[in-house]
Amino acid sequence: MHCLLFLRIVSALEHRYKYFRFREDAVGKPGHTPIKKWTAAIRQLAYGGATDMFDEYLHIGKSTARECLQYFCEGIREIFGEWYLWKPNPVDCHQLIDMHGSVHGFPGMLGSIDCMYWEWKNCSDAWKGMYTTGFKGKHPTMILEAVADY
Structure with a gap:
């Protein structure tokens, strides 16, 4: 920051x-x-x-x-x-939808969120239990989230 x-x-x-x-x-x-x-x-x-x-x-x-x-x-x-912090009005929503269609090639999209599990190879032993979910076996993972908007 x-x-x-x-x-x-x-x-x-x-x-x-x-x-x-x-x-x-x-x-x-x-x-x-x-x-x-x-x-x-x-x-x-x-x-x-x-x-x-x-x-x-x-x-x-x-x-x-x-x-x-x-x-x-x-x-x-x-x-x-x-x-x-304000809610988008209809004009804001239409501008975002138009922008996603023209710039990113995703017509009709207001926003999109995507997640992926990232294997944390250098996780400390003290935190391994907190970050091991079994999704990637016995390795600790973190969830990487990305939001696509303007």
Whole structure:
């Protein structure tokens, strides 16, 4: 992610929510920085792992990681939702369908998702059980998803 976009989102969340501001606890011990909380939320969304997978890397407990994700998702919807998240209207849909027909040669397609299992040869032993489904034998795999749209 581009650094300026990263800092813009962190700043917007920090200004909107007290939760993302740097604070001290009741004893005076410094809490987590806004960047650390934001990183915990983004990593949960990116990797889809459990909330306690960040204990060693970010030194954030699972309840704090869960709160980070909850406040992050609410904040993104409230702050950026009106500008970036909207349902396409009929004009948008027709433009996408026309574009797919002329550019990609798929007339009548609004969007398409495709998945493939990718064998993960360098998977760590600690994660092998989580990523081994039996689809490709006893080897851990990851699902690679691709969406075709404009």
